[in-house]
Amino acid sequence: MFASIGVMRALNRHHVPEFNPKGKEPHWGRRKLKRDQ
DSSP: OHHHHHHHHHHHHHHHHHHHHHOSOHHHHHHHHHHHO
16 A cells, blocks of 8 residues: 555656646645645
8 A cells, every 4th residue: 555655646746737737636636735735
């Protein structure tokens, strides 16, 4: 589980700008931004 979260976090960090404009999962992008801040 931890490995999955780490990989997802790393991928999300780089795919943050791509996930935001898509608007498919707004809660995902918002959650990552809130956690990063």
